[in-house]
Amino acid sequence: MHLSTKLIHGGISEDPLTGAVSVPIYQTSTYRQKKLGQPGEFEYSRSGNPTRLALEELIAELEGGVKGFAFGSGIAAIHTILSLFQPGDHLILGDDVYGGTFRLLEKVFKPLGLSYTMVDSRELSQLEGALTDHTKALYLESPSNPLLKIIDLEKSAAWAKEHDLITIVDNTFATPYLQQPLALGADIVVHSGTKYLGGHSDLVAGLATTNNQGLAERIGFYQNSVGGVLGPQDSWLLQRGIKTLAVRMDAHQKNAEIIANFLVNHSAVAKVYYPGLTDHPGHEIAAKQMCGFGGMVAFELVDESKVANFVESLEVITLAESLGGVESLIEVPAVMTHASIPKEKREISGIRDGLIRLSVGIEDITDLQDDLERAFSVLNEER
Numbered sequence: 001m002h003l004s005t006k007l008i009h010g011g012i013s014e015d016p017l018t019g020a021v022s023v024p025i026y027q028t029s030t031y032r033q034k035k036l037g038q039p040g041e042f043e044y045s046r047s048g049n050p051t052r053l054a055l056e057e058l059i060a061e062l063e064g065g066v067k068g069f070a071f072g073s074g075i076a077a078i079h080t081i082l083s084l085f086q087p088g089d090h091l092i093l094g095d096d097v098y099g100g101t102f103r104l105l106e107k108v109f110k111p112l113g114l115s116y117t118m119v120d121s122r123e124l125s126q127l128e129g130a131l132t133d134h135t136k137a138l139y140l141e142s143p144s145n146p147l148l149k150i151i152d153l154e155k156s157a158a159w160a161k162e163h164d165l166i167t168i169v170d171n172t173f174a175t176p177y178l179q180q181p182l183a184l185g186a187d188i189v190v191h192s193g194t195k196y197l198g199g200h201s202d203l204v205a206g207l208a209t210t211n212n213q214g215l216a217e218r219i220g221f222y223q224n225s226v227g228g229v230l231g232p233q234d235s236w237l238l239q240r241g242i243k244t245l246a247v248r249m250d251a252h253q254k255n256a257e258i259i260a261n262f263l264v265n266h267s268a269v270a271k272v273y274y275p276g277l278t279d280h281p282g283h284e285i286a287a288k289q290m291c292g293f294g295g296m297v298a299f300e301l302v303d304e305s306k307v308a309n310f311v312e313s314l315e316v317i318t319l320a321e322s323l324g325g326v327e328s329l330i331e332v333p334a335v336m337t338h339a340s341i342p343k344e345k346r347e348i349s350g351i352r353d354g355l356i357r358l359s360v361g362i363e364d365i366t367d368l369q370d371d372l373e374r375a376f377s378v379l380n381e382e383r
């Protein structure tokens with residue numbers, strides 16, 4: 001089966017009991033046990049729920065994992081994965097990981113004894129330099145957020161394997177439709193289902209999967225013990241969203257490519273970050289490891305002081321956090337999604353105060369271009 005077919009028919013795509021082509025929302029916390037001490041497949045909905053299981057089997061199949069796990073948010077998924085580590089363990093991670101991931105490590109796991117080093121994970125020499133006797137894992141995002149840096153996942157995972165490290169990849173930006181990290185050598189994939197997988201900005205969810213049976217058992221243990229599971233209603237909604245991922249992603253990419261080129265040619269724009277541009281430093285690696293360049297574009301204005309005016313002048317494109325929905329969303333990472341990273345750290349990794357991140361939606365491209373053009377002209381008027 002091709003991936004776009006798996007999106008629709010993968011995992012458990014219909015109800016085994018009735019044949020319903022949409023898996024029902026099993027809104028139940030518990031299940032009748034016919035014999036004492038011999039529960040059936042489902043016992044209690046934190047440990048397992050048929051609607052959630054359908055989604056979990058789906059993400060496992062899409063990413064090539066042995067088992068999938070659904071959580072109440074992307075961060076809850078990442079929290080559970082980080083629970084695999086012990087006090088004293090050390091992690092290496094990319095220097096522009098999602099702001100909430102950084103906050104979770106710095107404010108929650110560091111006080112519990114986990115340490116980490118953030119490096120420019122595009123450079124093997126930097127990974128090498130960060131390695132300690134206690135390093136247990138390499139945590140990567142590619143394309144990264146918000147600068148869309150591309151990391152060679154195959155090369156990094158091979159390096160990690162040599163040093164007995166677990167490679168964890170946050171695949172939120174690419175989705176399994178464009179990139180499959182487990183096939184490139186990663187051990188664990190995490191997702192914010194809130195973004196492209198859900199696709200309609202109407203739910204918060206997280207997913208994880210692994211192709212290692214031992215890791216799967218441990219993740220399952222922590223999922224049940226920590227308890228941050230996704231409810232049946234949202235599990236259903238996320239599975240529904242995933243069914244249209246292929247058509248949405250194709251439309252996102254088509255628009256993003258046009259917008260990226262439009263921005264490159266605009267005199268008010270200083271810099272454009274989009275892996276599909278041939279002069280993007282990661283273009284070739286992206287072309288090798290992804291089936292497309294995605295729907296995220298970042299850019300800097302020539303006049304940094306105009307950022308607020310610009311984003312506030314847009315009408316079709318919405319000023320909001322999050323990404324990956326059918327509607328175009330724009331945000332300023334330094335003020336919004338990445339505000340929890342201290343300014344000095346942000347600037348070292350290239351997240352300037354004037355950086356703008358655009359999640360290109362699937363609206364008609366002329367409406368998006370007109371909207372951007374209008375916001376640019378407002379800037380000119382104010383001079």
Ligand SMILES: *Cc1c(COP(=O)(O)O)cnc(C)c1O
Nearest residue numbers: 073074075098145172192194205
């Ligand atoms: C949004 C996001 C997260 C966190 O997911 P939530 O669903 O908001 O908890 C993690 N990683 C990336 C890359 C994200 O964009």
